[in-house]
Structures are given as structure tokens and as C-alpha cells.
Amino acid sequence: MEPGGSSGVGSVNSGTYTPEIAESLRFEEEIQSLIDPSFDASSAAGGSFTALLGLPANQAVELLHHPGPGEPPASAASSSPIAGDLWRLRLVEQHAVTDTLRLPFGCSSTFPSDAALVERAARFSVFATDDSPASSSGGGLSPELKAEPPDSHSPPTLPVPAEKPRRPSKRKECEKSKAKAVAKKSKSAEENTSAAKPAAEENTSGDKLPYVHVRARRGQATDSHSLAERARREKINARMKLLQELVPGCSKITGTALVLDEIINHVQSLQRQVEFLSMKLAAVNPRIDFSGLDHILSAECGPLAMGSGCGGGASDPATWASETAASTGGIRRMPPPQQIWHLDLVHPQQSSTVWENNGAAHPHFLLSPATSLVGYDPASSVPLNSNQLKTEL
Amino acid sequence: MISPSASSASSSSKKKMKQAESKWRTAAQERIYRRRLLEALRSTASGAGPRAVKEAADSALALTARGQSQWSRAILLGRCRPRRKLLLKAGGKVRRGRRRPRPAAPVSVAVATGKKVRDRLRVLGRLVPGCRQLSAPSLLEEAADYVAALEMQVKAMRALADAFSAASLNAAAAGEAESRVV
Numbered sequence: 001m002e003p004g005g006s007s008g009v010g011s012v013n014s015g016t017y018t019p020e021i022a023e024s025l026r027f028e029e030e031i032q033s034l035i036d037p038s039f040d041a042s043s044a045a046g047g048s049f050t051a052l053l054g055l056p057a058n059q060a061v062e063l064l065h066h067p068g069p070g071e072p073p074a075s076a077a078s079s080s081p082i083a084g085d086l087w088r089l090r091l092v093e094q095h096a097v098t099d100t101l102r103l104p105f106g107c108s109s110t111f112p113s114d115a116a117l118v119e120r121a122a123r124f125s126v127f128a129t130d131d132s133p134a135s136s137s138g139g140g141l142s143p144e145l146k147a148e149p150p151d152s153h154s155p156p157t158l159p160v161p162a163e164k165p166r167r168p169s170k171r172k173e174c175e176k177s178k179a180k181a182v183a184k185k186s187k188s189a190e191e192n193t194s195a196a197k198p199a200a201e202e203n204t205s206g207d208k209l210p211y212v213h214v215r216a217r218r219g220q221a222t223d224s225h226s227l228a229e230r231a232r233r234e235k236i237n238a239r240m241k242l243l244q245e246l247v248p249g250c251s252k253i254t255g256t257a258l259v260l261d262e263i264i265n266h267v268q269s270l271q272r273q274v275e276f277l278s279m280k281l282a283a284v285n286p287r288i289d290f291s292g293l294d295h296i297l298s299a300e301c302g303p304l305a306m307g308s309g310c311g312g313g314a315s316d317p318a319t320w321a322s323e324t325a326a327s328t329g330g331i332r333r334m335p336p337p338q339q340i341w342h343l344d345l346v347h348p349q350q351s352s353t354v355w356e357n358n359g360a361a362h363p364h365f366l367l368s369p370a371t372s373l374v375g376y377d378p379a380s381s382v383p384l385n386s387n388q389l390k391t392e393l
Numbered sequence: 394m395i396s397p398s399a400s401s402a403s404s405s406s407k408k409k410m411k412q413a414e415s416k417w418r419t420a421a422q423e424r425i426y427r428r429r430l431l432e433a434l435r436s437t438a439s440g441a442g443p444r445a446v447k448e449a450a451d452s453a454l455a456l457t458a459r460g461q462s463q464w465s466r467a468i469l470l471g472r473c474r475p476r477r478k479l480l481l482k483a484g485g486k487v488r489r490g491r492r493r494p495r496p497a498a499p500v501s502v503a504v505a506t507g508k509k510v511r512d513r514l515r516v517l518g519r520l521v522p523g524c525r526q527l528s529a530p531s532l533l534e535e536a537a538d539y540v541a542a543l544e545m546q547v548k549a550m551r552a553l554a555d556a557f558s559a560a561s562l563n564a565a566a567a568g569e570a571e572s573r574v575v
Contacts, residue, residue, distance in 0.1 A: 260514065
């Protein structure tokens with residue numbers, strides 16, 4: 001790198017537009033040459049920007065940061081806007097990218113060297129638009145830039161003065177044509193550049209972290225936003241896929257709206273079923289005292305291997321029996337349902353033994369298909385109680 | 394082109410969702426729910442009406458969810474203390490302010506989702522209790538959890554209703570037989 005340009009750059013505070021721009025351009029070109037040995041400086045004039053964009057983001061960033069404090073002014077593209085844009089592009093991108101998405105590139109290592117570079121670039125770009133405010137903002141920029149130490153992965157991004165309005169269209173095109181990786185950066189820069197310049201300048205001059213405000217304010221669906229949105233969309237798509245698997249018959253449907261339709265229908269049908277079943281239960285409930293409930297529960301527990309539900313194993317039936325006997329007068333009802341229940345659901349012979357069995361015996365019952373009971377894994381049955389009845393369906 | 398963060402986020406969320414799904418499908422959960430359901434049913438006054446039964450069932454379901462999901466918290470808080478939105482917003486045990494309920498829920502994915510999708514998402518938000526103002530990804534997550542929970546609820550209630558009816562039939566028959574015998 002040639003440190004020669006740095007001094008010249010640094011000295012210029014309210015300098016003329018051209019020298020800085022030229023320097024920045026040269027710098028860009030230099031970077032280009034670094035990246036691409038065969039890079040032709042002359043050709044850089046028109047295509048440096050795009051060429052640089054064409055580089056993989058990693059390289060570009062690295063190269064960008066490489067010159068560091070001694071940034072050699074690259075005789076970059078002839079058009080000054082491009083150079084300024086480039087700087088803004090890089091810095092803004094990095095900032096935008098790091099803010100929303102963690103830069104996948106290993107840029108962190110090169111960040112510390114960015115401060116000076118960024119500063120200069122900022123000054124360049126600032127100057128490009130307007131001399132007087134640029135100088136002040138540029139002056140203000142440098143301390144700000146220096147003050148804000150780049151995070152490990154977020155280099156101080158140059159507040160986009162957005163003084164190059166002439167090039168936004170071109171840059172957008174270039175950026176969009178570039179690879180996604182690079183497009184990220186370019187997009188963020190594009191967004192910033194196309195943003196309101198006065199706002200940006202105000203931000204840069206006033207705030208400690210102007211770029212933050214600039215980005216937020218832009219609101220355009222450009223790249224930093226689109227990147228974040230894309231990340232969000234990925235999340236949403238993943239969850240949609242899971243929902244699709246959950247709801248039967250949704251995997252064949254393509255299209256978010258239709259899938260959501262199906263999901264809504266499914267949820268509504270499930271809720272309706274719950275209501276219907278609750279009505280049914282309410283109708284059945286009065287006829288069965290809660291004493292009967294206990295028995296039902298235990299009965300169900302049995303075939304269904306409701307270990308925990310079976311009420312602490314064998315103890316429950318006993319407690320329930322006593323409870324029900326005490327609570328309700330429907331004692332008469334108790335035994336019959338229990339026995340009958342067991343006869344219905346469980347192998348008759350084992351029914352009586354089931355309840356008495358507090359031991360380790362785990363009779364396996366086959367559920368009668370009449371009862372739509374769930375089969376439990378024997379393995380998953382709660383090993384709480386001895387009286388665990390497992391059913392295998 | 395998507396940064397690894399996005400992919401990792403999606404994978405982590407997928408893991409979470411997969412866990413949610415399998416969590417509801419386990420037999421243990423169903424057992425727990427059945428027990429709770431029976432307890433709830435027992436506590437409801439006989440002849441209180443199907444609505445009470447439904448509420449009891451939903452509360453039992455929400456209890457089984459252990460308050461880890463938004464809808465379950467909404468149900469529980471709605472029942473215990475009516476309209477305690479504050480508690481709801483507190484986010485329950487785990488998520489305190491982690492989720493920012495965004496009123497403009499669908500807008501977060503404005504570009505990606507069209508108008509139809511946004512409408513559907515809003516309808517879904519109304520269906521799932523307590524998820525009216527939720528961002529799209531969290532809403533979908535809640536919906537997945539809710540659907541799994543509902544399926545389990547339906548299964549359990551159906552089994553219970555069948556058992557009840559069978560038992561009552563048998564009891565009635567037995568009772569009649571007994572009375573007749575006697």
C-alpha cells in the first residue's frame with residue numbers, strides 16, 4: 001500500500017473536491033489491483049466500482065481494509081461519484097450488514113484498521129457533495145468515527161452522506177447484478193445512498209452514530225431491510241413447514257395462503273370437536289357421579305396404561321372407592337360399572353386382579369376397538385406405580 | 394446468500410417446534426392431561442353445562458402446557474383472573490419481554506406476504522387464544538403448538554366421553570338388572 005496518499009488525504013479538511021475524489025478513486029483502483037493482479041488500472045475508471053463489487057465480499061472487505069491507515073489513494077474510476085459511492089458502499093454495507101445480519105465474512109480482523117480508512121472515506125464522500133458542510137461534517141466525522149470503536153464484527157460504517165445522487169441508478173444496477181454476497185453490501189449502500197441526503201448529513205453531523213439513524217430512517221425495502229426480511233422470512237417459512245406437517249393434507253398444497261387456509265380450517269374443526277365432545281361429556285356427566293368418574297378414570301388408566309393417572313398406582317382405586325363411597329350415595333353404582341367396565345375393556349379374567357395387583361405384574365391388555373383409546377408405549381409408561389397397566393395397540 | 398445466522402435461526406426454531414410437536418404427542422403428556430381433565434371435570438358442578446366442561450377441559454390443557462406457550466398462558470390467566478392482560482404481557486415464567494408483541498404483526502414480513510396471507514394470519518391470530526397481536530413467526534409457532542395440543546385434547550376427550558357413555562350404559566343396564574333381580 002502506498003501511504004503517500006494518506007498524508008495528502010489527511011491534510012485535506014476542507015479541500016477541494018477533486019483531489020480527494022481522485023485519491024479515493026485511485027485507492028479504489030489500487031484495491032482492485034490488489035485483488036486482481038491483472039486488474040488494469042486504466043479500465044478501472046469505468047468499471048472499478050463494478051469490478052470491485054464483483055469480488056467476493058470477503059476479499060473486497062479485506063482489501064478494503066488492508067490499506068488501513070496508510071490507504072493509498074487509488075486512482076480509481078474517473079468518476080468521482082463512484083469512488084465516493086464505493087466508500088460509502090463498503091462502509092454502509094458493513095454497518096448495515098453487521099447490524100442486521102452478522103457478517104459471515106471474516107471481516108472482524110480487518111476492522112480495526114478501518115477507522116482511519118473509514119474516516120477518510122467519509123471525508124471523501126462528504127466532500128463530494130458539499131464542500132462547506134462536508135468539511136465540517138467531515139471534521140466532525142473523523143472524531144466520531146474514531147470514537148466509535150468498531151465492534152468485533154461491525155466496522156464503523158460511514159454515514160452515507162448520499163451526495164452521489166447521480167449514480168444511484170447505476171449503482172443499483174451494478175449491485176443487483178452482482179453476486180448476492182456482494183449484493184448485500186451494495187444494497188445496503190444503495191439504500192443509504194439513495195436515502196435522503198439532508199437527513200443523512202444531519203445525522204452524520206449531529207449524532208454519535210449517524211449511520212444508525214440513516215439506516216433506520218430509510219425504510220426503503222432495500223438491502224439491509226431485505227436482508228433482515230429475508231432472514232425473517234426464512235424463519236417464517238420454517239415454521240410454516242412445520243405447521244404443514246402437523247396439519248394433515250397440507251403438504252401437498254403449495255402456497256402460503258392456501259396452507260394457512262387449511263390450517264385455519266383444521267384449528268376450527270378441532271375447536272368444534274372439542275365443543276361437541278364437551279357437550280357430550282356434560283350430558284354424560286350428571287348420570288355418572290364423580291364416583292363413577294374415578295372408576296372410569298381408573299378403568300381407563302388400566303387399559304391405557306395411565307400409570308400416573310391410575311392414581312398413584314393401586315392406591316387410587318382404593319382411595320377412590322372409599323372416596324366415592326363417602327362422597328356419594330351411589331355406592332351401588334360403583335361396583336357394577338367397575339366390573340362391567342373392566343369386562344368390557346379388559347380381559348375379563350384379569351379385571352379383578354388388576355386392581356388388586358399392586359405388585360409388579362403388568363398385565364398387558366388389548367384394548368377393545370370399541371374404545372378409541374390411545375396405545376401407550378410400554379416404555380413410556382410412568383414407572384411410578386406398581387399397578388401399571390400397559391396396553392399395546 | 395442467507396447468512397448463517399438466518400439458517401441457524403431457522404434450524405433452532407425448527408428444533409423448538411419439533412420439540413413442541415413431539416412433546417404433545419407423547420403418551421405421558423396425554424396421561425397427565427387425562428388426569429387433569431378428570432380433576433377438572435370433577436370440580437365442575439354436575440349439570441353446569443357444556444360450556445363449563447369445555448372451559449375446564451381447556452384449562453386442563455393449558456395447565457398441561459405448563460405455561461410455556463402464549464396461548465396456554467392466555468387461557469390460564471383468562472380463567473383465573475379475568476382480563477389480567479398485564480400478567481399476560483409479563484410473559485410468564487420463561488419469556489419476559491423476549492417476545493415483543495407487534496401489533497402490526499403481518500407487517501413484519503410485509504414484502505414477502507401478500508394481502509391474503511396477512512388476512513389469514515390475522516384470522517389465525519384470532520383463533521389461537523391470546524395470540525391476536527403476535528408477530529408472524531411467533532404466531533405460527535404458537536399455532537403449531539396449539540394444533541398439537543388440540544389434537545391431544547380431542548383424543549382424550551373422545552376417549553373419556555366414550556368411556557363415560559359406555560360406563561353409564563353399563564351402569565344403567567346393571568342397575569336395571571339388579572333392580573329387576575331384586
